[in-house]
Structure formats: structure tokens, C-alpha cells
Amino acid sequence: MATEVIPTDASKLKSVAQIAEGTAYKPLPQKAEDGYVTAHAIQTIAADPQTLYTLWRNVEAFPRWQEYVVSVKELGAGKSHWVMGNPEDKDGTRVEFDSQIERDTPGERIGWKSVTKGVEQEGVVTFVPAENGRGTIVTLIQKQRVPGGAVGNAVAAVAKRGPKQIVIEDLRHFKEMVEAGEIPSVAGQPHGPRGVTGSVKEWMLGETNPTPPGSSEQR
Amino acid sequence: MKAVCWMGTHSIEVHDVKDPEIINPQDAIIRITKTAICGSDIHLYDGYIPTMEAGDILGHEFMGIVEEVGSEVKKLKRGDRVVIPFTIACGNCFFCKDNLWSLCDNSNPNAHVAETMYGYSGSALFGYSHIYGGYAGGQAQYARVPFADVGPIKIENDLSDESVLFLSDIYPTGFMGAQNCNISPGDNVAVWGCGPVGLFAIASAYMLGAGKVFAIDRFPERLKLARECGATTIDYSDDDVIIVEALRDLTGGVGPDCCIDAVGMEAHSSTLVGVYDKVKQALMLETDRPFVLRQAFMAIRKGGTLSIPGVYGGVLDKLNFGAAFGKGIHMAMGQTHMHNYLAPLLKSIEDKKIDPTFMISHRIGIQQAPEFYKKWQEKEAGMTKIVIDPWQDTIANPVVRVMERHSA
Ligand SMILES: NC(=O)c1ccc[n+]([C@@H]2O[C@H](COP(=O)([O-])OP(=O)(O)OC[C@H]3O[C@@H](n4cnc5c(N)ncnc54)[C@H](O)[C@@H]3O)[C@@H](O)[C@H]2O)c1
Ligand SMILES: [Zn+2]
Ligand SMILES: [Zn+2]
Numbered sequence: 047m048a049t050e051v052i053p054t055d056a057s058k059l060k061s062v063a064q065i066a067e068g069t070a071y072k073p074l075p076q077k078a079e080d081g082y083v084t085a086h087a088i089q090t091i092a093a094d095p096q097t098l099y100t101l102w103r104n105v106e107a108f109p110r111w112q113e114y115v116v117s118v119k120e121l122g123a124g125k126s127h128w129v130m131g132n133p134e135d136k137d138g139t140r141v142e143f144d145s146q147i148e149r150d151t152p153g154e155r156i157g158w159k160s161v162t163k164g165v166e167q168e169g170v171v172t173f174v175p176a177e178n179g180r181g182t183i184v185t186l187i188q189k190q191r192v193p194g195g196a197v198g199n200a201v202a203a204v205a206k207r208g209p210k211q212i213v214i215e216d217l218r219h220f221k222e223m224v225e226a227g228e229i230p231s232v233a234g235q236p237h238g239p240r241g242v243t244g245s246v247k248e249w250m251l252g253e254t255n256p257t258p259p260g261s262s263e264q265r
Numbered sequence: 266m267k268a269v270c271w272m273g274t275h276s277i278e279v280h281d282v283k284d285p286e287i288i289n290p291q292d293a294i295i296r297i298t299k300t301a302i303c304g305s306d307i308h309l310y311d312g313y314i315p316t317m318e319a320g321d322i323l324g325h326e327f328m329g330i331v332e333e334v335g336s337e338v339k340k341l342k343r344g345d346r347v348v349i350p351f352t353i354a355c356g357n358c359f360f361c362k363d364n365l366w367s368l369c370d371n372s373n374p375n376a377h378v379a380e381t382m383y384g385y386s387g388s389a390l391f392g393y394s395h396i397y398g399g400y401a402g403g404q405a406q407y408a409r410v411p412f413a414d415v416g417p418i419k420i421e422n423d424l425s426d427e428s429v430l431f432l433s434d435i436y437p438t439g440f441m442g443a444q445n446c447n448i449s450p451g452d453n454v455a456v457w458g459c460g461p462v463g464l465f466a467i468a469s470a471y472m473l474g475a476g477k478v479f480a481i482d483r484f485p486e487r488l489k490l491a492r493e494c495g496a497t498t499i500d501y502s503d504d505d506v507i508i509v510e511a512l513r514d515l516t517g518g519v520g521p522d523c524c525i526d527a528v529g530m531e532a533h534s535s536t537l538v539g540v541y542d543k544v545k546q547a548l549m550l551e552t553d554r555p556f557v558l559r560q561a562f563m564a565i566r567k568g569g570t571l572s573i574p575g576v577y578g579g580v581l582d583k584l585n586f587g588a589a590f591g592k593g594i595h596m597a598m599g600q601t602h603m604h605n606y607l608a609p610l611l612k613s614i615e616d617k618k619i620d621p622t623f624m625i626s627h628r629i630g631i632q633q634a635p636e637f638y639k640k641w642q643e644k645e646a647g648m649t650k651i652v653i654d655p656w657q658d659t660i661a662n663p664v665v666r667v668m669e670r671h672s673a
Contacts, residue, residue, distance in 0.1 A: 226355035226371035238270030238280040238320035
């Protein structure tokens with residue numbers, strides 16, 4: 047990727063997330079151009095930055111809370127191998143790629159970038175203590191190639207959600223896992239006959255979304 | 266199991282569906298012993314709450330016996346008798362810790378739908394549309410209850426099911442409705458709607474020190490129950506009655522200190538503006554009919570508090586916000602923060618301060634649900650509260666208490 051739109055400096059994010067006194071609001075990167083979508087999500091999570099950093103840094107545990115991650119293998123030196131797809135659909139599409147953690151500041155920030163040819167995504171997550179004592183302000187920014195097809199955007203290739211919504215749901219699930227110990231789900235619950243429109247709207251019903259289990263050992 | 270399903274506007278069917286299973290580690294499965302139809306269910310029946318889908322299992326007022334618990338459930342065990350609050354809360358987020366349980370951050374799997382419509386998502390509810398989580402409801406033989414250590418309250422006395430069932434929603438809702446209007450000892454309180462929520466609001470207002478309570482409705486049997494609770498009643502269908510004037514006269518020209526809208530989005534009115542609302546609502550230009558809010562804005566005293574337990578879902582039209590502003594009123598509203606009220610209100614029942622069964626008019630079997638949804642929506646004579654026994658198909662004589670419809 048030619049231009050770097052993702053702020054790599056946690057202090058820049060801090061000024062937006064916490065509205066430092068006497069500064070003007072500057073929007074976080076959120077745009078779609080040149081075939082890339084940059085999206086962000088922000089949540090205040092009731093835990094300290096170090097705990098959240100440690101959970102996020104444990105890449106092999108991502109299938110516990112992120113949708114459409116089948117497995118992750120830590121390869122050492124910040125490199126990991128990712129298999130994306132619907133974990134509940136054994137014969138479903140799988141997209142594999144390697145990811146490299148590039149900026150890693152314990153307790154503060156993790157930045158990563160895909161290093162497999164054809165898959166283009168990068169991201170950064172920052173952990174800033176909330177000044178009001180409500181925990182940690184977690185900001186996730188991701189830039190990815192769209193339309194993905196089987197290459198380019200590995201998540202969009204297998205998920206039903208749009209690229210912006212994926213970022214929002216990923217961070218939401220992280221928060222749910224940390225705070226509630228599980229990710230709310232109605233997947234597979236009973237219901238009466240859905241009729242014709244019901245099946246069309248299954249994305250909205252949430253009953254067919256593969257919800258990750260969300261148990262966190264640290265809790 | 267058998268379950269009452271929403272199949273479309275004004276279409277309710279009982280279907281055989283699969284039994285619920287544990288999905289998450291903090292879930293419990295409840296074998297339901299009693300469940301009820303709520304005024305809120307009418308909004309679903311009439312199709313005014315968006316994101317209902319054919320096949321959705323209805324019901325958010327239920328109790329029963331714990332059948333099975335998930336691996337992380339510590340406080341409940343198989344065999345416990347419990348009442349389930351209709352709001353689903355995680356117990357650990359900022360909102361739960363602040364006792365704002367119906368605003369829990371972590372219970373709605375479809376939070377993104379609510380965010381599109383409301384900016385942020387409240388907690389999930391049982392059996393109340395996909396925007397509120399899409400959880401299968403409790404007008405069924407079994408239900409899955411998430412966060413089982415957080416919500417359900419154990420009943421460890423020999424009170425009947427019907428004595429404690431309304432802890433699941435309407436008693437706490439009426440109570441919070443009264444609490445939200447900041448009653449000081451001796452205050453005059455006006456309550457619109459003498460349905461179950463309004464009746465509990467009247468009783469609760471007195472518990473909280475109200476001087477006089479004025480109750481407004483048009484159905485004689487409901488007004489009679491309101492009088493049994495101690496209220497002075499006003500029949501708004503009486504041609505000689507103008508509500509704002511009645512409340513002014515009854516409060517020495519001041520207006521009620523506290524007003525409670527226990528009617529919500531489907532307020533009835535025969536006036537022209539009411540007809541206008543009905544037409545607009547039918548044409549989907551307006552989602553809610555704010556007739557009671559309009560009256561309350563005019564009737565309330567200067568600096569008074571308006572509490573709104575009645576449900577609103579969307580866009581309101583022709584609301585005199587200037588009246589609310591000009592008189593500097595306070596407003597409080599929202600889904601009930603159920604978890605705050607379960608223990609204290611259970612105690613009020615145990616201490617015999619209130620017997621919640623007084624409003625039950627009908628007891629039915631599950632196969633009678635479609636027929637009684639219709640009767641309930643039409644406010645057929647004598648229907649004040651319907652309890653369902655999901656293990657009986659039909660109860661031959663459903664009338665529990667005869668509530669006659671002739672003016673007193
Ligand atoms: N906030 C919550 O968490 C919560 C919980 C439960 C119920 N509710 C809501 O509370 C409301 C009442 O519930 P309910 O079970 O008592 O319902 P209900 O339908 O049995 O009662 C409503 C009553 O309002 C009366 N009414 C209609 N138009 C009126 C008007 N213009 N003036 C005065 N009275 C009028 C009706 O005649 C009826 O008796 C509903 O909107 C319901 O959705 C809210
Ligand atoms: Zn209810
Ligand atoms: Zn919560």
C-alpha cells in the first residue's frame with residue numbers, strides 16, 4: 047500500500063478519543079477510496095489497558111471472540127498464520143494468509159499488516175485509560191481492500207457483514223467477552239415457521255451468524 | 266415444545282417447535298409454569314414494533330422451574346423456582362453496575378440494528394422483536410434464559426405462581442413509573458391508563474407517599490380496579506369530561522405534580538387529532554400516536570415530573586414541546602430497570618402489602634392464545650389481565666374474576 051492512512055502513533059489517537067483540552071476535534075480515519083476501505087470502531091471497556099492488550103496480543107485466541115476466524119497459529123517474531131471462514135460450515139470457503147505485527151507497545155498499542163501476496167489488510171488497536179475511571183478506551187482502525195473476492199479482503203470473502211460493520215462487531219465482541227464473559231447469541235434457538243421472507247432476512251435475525259463462544263480465561 | 270408464535274400483523278399461531286438448548290455458558294433452560302400476555306404484546310400484535318419476523322416466539326412475562334444450567338451458572342440449580350425479568354442484562358458492564366439494567370451493553374446480538382435506529386442499543390428483551398435481540402420469548406413450554414445468575418429471582422416461599430408472576434414485568438414497571446416521577450409526600454399524581462401497568466403505578470404511587478392519585482381510562486372494569494387501588498377515576502370517554510380541565514379542578518387549579526403515561530404509543534382518541542394520528546400511523550408516516558403525551562404536557566403543573574413507562578417506538582408528530590419547555594417540566598422514561606426491583610417488590614408481596622392477583626381476569630391454555638390475543642387487543646369486556654398455563658391446551662372456563670362492564 048502506497049499511502050499510510052492509519053495513524054501509527056497512539057498519542058494521535060489519544061487526542062481524538064479523549065478530547066484533550068484546547069484541541070479541535072479531528073475525525074478518525076474513515077473512508078473508502080482507491081479500492082480500500084478504512085473503518086474504525088471505538089468502545090470503552092471495563093478493564094485495564096494491560097489486561098486488554100494481553101488478551102488482544104494472544105492471537106491464537108482470536109477464534110474465541112472474532113467472527114469468521116477458524117484458527118490462528120502463532121509463528122513467532124510477531125508473525126501468525128490465519129485461516130478465515132465460517133467455523134460452523136466445515137465445507138465453506140476458507141481464505142488463508144500470514145499477518146505480521148509491526149508495532150507492538152505492551153499495554154498501549156498493537157499494529158499489524160498482512161504479508162501474503164493478494165491479501166491486503168492492516169490495522170491498529172490502541173488502549174488508552176479512560177480518564178473517568180470507566181476502564182479503557184479501545185480504538186480499532188482497519189484498512190482493507192474491497193471488493194475482496196477470494197483475495198484482497200480475507201474477511202469480506204467469507205463473512206456476510208460489510209467491511210465497516212466487521213470492524214464494529216469485532217470490537218463489540220471483544221468488549222462482550224471481557225465484560226460479560228460470553229458473546230450474546232440467538233444462533234440455533236427455536237422458532238416457528240419463518241415463511242418466505244424470513245429466510246431472506248436471516249442476516250438480520252442473527253440466528254445464522256456464527257457467534258464465537260467468547261469465554262475469556264482472564265476473567 | 267408448544268410455543269405462541271407471531272406470524273404477521275394480527276396473526277398469532279401456536280406451533281410445535283424444537284426445545285431450546287443451552288447456547289452460552291451462563292444460560293439456563295426454564296420449564297415454564299405460568300406466563301402472561303402484556304399490553305406491550307399488543308404493539309407487536311398490531312405490527313407497530315419493527316423487525317418482527319414470522320415465526321418469532323412471543324412472551325416476556327414468565328416464570329418456572331430451572332431445568333438445566335450452563336457450565337458457568339453458579340447460583341441457580343435444577344429444580345429452583347424462579348421468576349424471569351423481561352430485560353436481559355450481563356451484570357458487569359458500566360450500565361448494569363450503575364443499576365441501569367435495561368440499558369445493558371452486552372446482551373443484544375443485534376445491537377447494530379438498534380444503533381441504526383436509536384444511535385445506541387439498549388439491553389435485549391425476551392420475545393420482543395429483533396431490534397431488541399430476537400430472543401425467543403416465554404409464551405411457550407420452555408425458554409432459554411441468558412445470564413441466569415444475574416436476572417432470575419428465586420422464589421423460596423409457598424406463594425402461588427400467580428402471586429409472583431407479575432414481578433417479571435408489570436409490577437416493577439408500574440413501580441418504576443411511579444418512582445420516576447419523584448413523588449414527595451402528599452403530591453398529586455395523575456395516571457393515564459388503567460391497564461396492568463397503570464394499576465401497579467397507582468398502587469406504587471401510594472406506597473411512595475402520594476397524596477391523591479387520579480386515574481384516567483374509559484373501560485368501567487379497569488376504572489373500577491383503579492378505584493379499588495384508592496384512585497379517583499376519570500372516564501375520558503364521557504362527553505362532558507375534558508381531561509386537562511378535570512385535572513385542574515381536582516388539584517385546586519395547580520395541575521398534578523406528577524404525571525404517568527401508562528398508555529404509550531397506541532393511545533386511543535376519538536377527537537380529530539386522534540383520527541389524524543390513526544391515519545398517519547396506518548400510512549406509516551408516524552409510528553406512534555402520542556395522544557396521552559400531548560394531554561400530559563398540557564395538564565401537568567409547572568415544574569412537574571412526567572414519567573413515561575408506556576412504550577414508544579419511533580417518530581412522534583404534533584407534540585407541543587413548547588408546553589413542556591415553557592413549564593420547565595422534568596421527564597423520565599424507558600424500559601424498566603427490572604433487576605433493581607425484584608427483591609424489594611417480592612418482599613412487598615411476602616409482607617402482604619399488595620396482592621398482585623387482583624387484576625387477573627382470565628386464565629387460559631396455550632391453544633387459546635391466538636383467540637385471546639384478539640380479545641385482549643379489542644379490550645373485550647372484562648379482560649384486565651390474562652395468564653397462560655402453557656401445559657394445558659384449553660381451560661374450559663377461563664374467567665377467573667368476573668369484571669362486569671357497566672358504569673358504577
Ligand atoms: N417501560 C416498560 O418497560 C414497559 C413494560 C411493560 C409495559 N409497558 C407499556 O405500558 C403500557 C401499558 O401497558 P398495559 O399492560 O397496562 O397495557 P393495556 O393496553 O392493558 O392498558 C392500556 C390502557 O390505556 C388505556 N388508554 C388508551 N388510550 C387512552 C387515553 N387516551 N387516555 C387514557 N387511557 C387510555 C386503555 O383503555 C387501556 O386500559 C403499554 O404501552 C406497554 O407497552 C412498558
Ligand atoms: Zn410486559
Ligand atoms: Zn450489562
